[in-house]
Amino acid sequence: MSERLEEIFKLPKDTPPKALYHYTSREGLLGILKERAIWATDIMCLNDSMEFTYAVEIARPLALEMINNCTDEQEKNGYRMISSLLEERNIGQFRSYIVSFSEEGDLLSQWRGYTRAGDGYAIEFNPDILEQLIRTNILENKEFYLAKCRYVLNEQKKIVEEVLENARKISKTEVEAGIPIYAAIVKNFLIPFLFIAPLIKHPTFKQEQEWRLIAFLADATNILQFKPGKSMLIPYISFKFDETGLPFNKIILGPNPHPELNRRVVLELLDKYGATNAVCTSSSIPYRDW
Numbered sequence: 001m002s003e004r005l006e007e008i009f010k011l012p013k014d015t016p017p018k019a020l021y022h023y024t025s026r027e028g029l030l031g032i033l034k035e036r037a038i039w040a041t042d043i044m045c046l047n048d049s050m051e052f053t054y055a056v057e058i059a060r061p062l063a064l065e066m067i068n069n070c071t072d073e074q075e076k077n078g079y080r081m082i083s084s085l086l087e088e089r090n091i092g093q094f095r096s097y098i099v100s101f102s103e104e105g106d107l108l109s110q111w112r113g114y115t116r117a118g119d120g121y122a123i124e125f126n127p128d129i130l131e132q133l134i135r136t137n138i139l140e141n142k143e144f145y146l147a148k149c150r151y152v153l154n155e156q157k158k159i160v161e162e163v164l165e166n167a168r169k170i171s172k173t174e175v176e177a178g179i180p181i182y183a184a185i186v187k188n189f190l191i192p193f194l195f196i197a198p199l200i201k202h203p204t205f206k207q208e209q210e211w212r213l214i215a216f217l218a219d220a221t222n223i224l225q226f227k228p229g230k231s232m233l234i235p236y237i238s239f240k241f242d243e244t245g246l247p248f249n250k251i252i253l254g255p256n257p258h259p260e261l262n263r264r265v266v267l268e269l270l271d272k273y274g275a276t277n278a279v280c281t282s283s284s285i286p287y288r289d290w
Helices: 003-009 026-035 053-069 073-085 108-114 127-134 153-176 181-199 203-208 259-272
Strands: 020-024 037-042 096-102 121-125 144-148 210-216 225-228 233-240 248-253 279-282
Touching: 020 026, 020 108, 026 037, 026 121, 026 259, 037 210, 053 073, 053 153, 053 181, 073 153, 073 181, 096 181, 096 233, 108 203, 121 127, 127 144, 144 181, 153 181, 181 210, 210 233, 248 259, 259 279
Parallel strands: 248 279
Antiparallel strands: 020 096, 020 121, 037 096, 037 233, 096 210, 121 248, 144 210, 225 233
């Protein structure tokens, strides 16, 4: 996301580590290499059943509290609109698309949670190159945001409160200038909330040390794609890499019954798709599930 919009919306500013790891399967690895892209999935279709709704459950009582504490009737109406937007039937109309990363490339919880037995890969991405390449893809001129997830309730509430307060201040100025209040609330609260909500995760996921690349599109119809999931189709959009190279230089192979053979074949695959300088190592975790 541009620094200008980060400042306007008062979103958290995080400095990425030198490397971020994307856990995936054989199918995912092949797709990344063949399509020269990573897939951002509709947040409502991820493994965590509380995705997005957990953030809404934090935001809704804060909005109601601000209604009760507010004396200006116009501002009360603004908070009422925010509270209405946070109702499930309304917020479900909007979509964030995300790609998940971890600060750690060899975590047992990640191998267990996001890959099948013997079918796991952690791709090491350089965050700076990743952002640079994504800016040239099909989502050019669309906003995206790379930030780390928050797991501590007090910090989560503080982020939501800052977005609410910022929305109040900017919307009040815009309404006084003649902009309809609903349009001001959607722009100044809903859009930033769709960026921060994916960062607010249940504390039980803290070990993942997750970062997320988040995209919000008002209308993704023309670029929306679908892939098969375990129980339904999964909507996603592609972040395309440019043609100069792939934004990673290392792959960690998850626990596998044939580690050396697996490594040899993956190196051949990387060579085929031009990632000849990529390093390939095996997980050090003595985990077996086959």
